[in-house]
Amino acid sequence: MKHAKPLQTLACLTMAGAMINARADRLPLPGDTPPSYRAECGGCHLAFPPALLAAADWRRVMDRLGRHYGTDASLDDPTRQTLRTFLERHGNPRLRAPADKSGLPKLTATAWFRHEHGEVPARLWHDARVKSPANCIACHRNAEAGNYSEQDLALPELRGKGD
């Protein structure tokens, strides 16, 4: 964090709030995670910790699954409602996610996410092994178990760059 401005740092840490600690080494899925969350959402990408977006942003995602970041991720309505309620319940009210071109929130663009990843060299986001900043598991190899510790980073280039 040596490059971050003090005010910016303070703002980010405040924003991170109660649901995400300033150093979010552990972000396991909540105990009440419906099995369909891993099966459906986790079928194409990491079953993201719900605390990475605010409830209102999750609602926007879940109400537009037919146009889901360039793909049709439609679900049957009971499953969609179950997952929508679950994500709303665990959303982090302090996060504000900027929208992408289609108006959907980008969980990799919140101030908290950017602060946490401030030391990741830009070229790594485009590395063939990473593909997308939302591909958490490319670097956080134990992300599926909720472990985001810097000790578990898969890419050697990232190792030892903690603050």
Added chain:
Amino acid sequence: MKRPVLIALLLVSPALHAETPRQLLDTFSAEAARAQPGFAPSAQRGAALYRSAFKHSRAMPACTACHTDNPAAPGRHAVTGKAIGALAPHANAERFTDPAKVAKWFHRNCTEVVGRECSAAEKADFIQFMLERS
């Protein structure tokens, strides 16, 4: 294998509507034969379907975009980068055993990659190809 281990494995096995790839193949073949009498699934046609560049989706022009040219090899989601287990049942025993999952992914991947729903004949050909050991 010791008995308690065997029992534990039996208990966790997905019992709900589990089928074998062969049973699923037969179901799709029978459905295809109703529209096309004398239909017999073809691994060759299945391979052609698997490798066709439909170019309906820019990120996923063909099945191979995520599943690689070899269905027995692990794949990777072309957009998200998430690891995808091998498709061929001889490399991944879970594949083509859950009818609901098979229906869901044929629907999603056919509409996304092929640009329309796949026919029962295409699904039968596809599974026939998956059952081949190369």
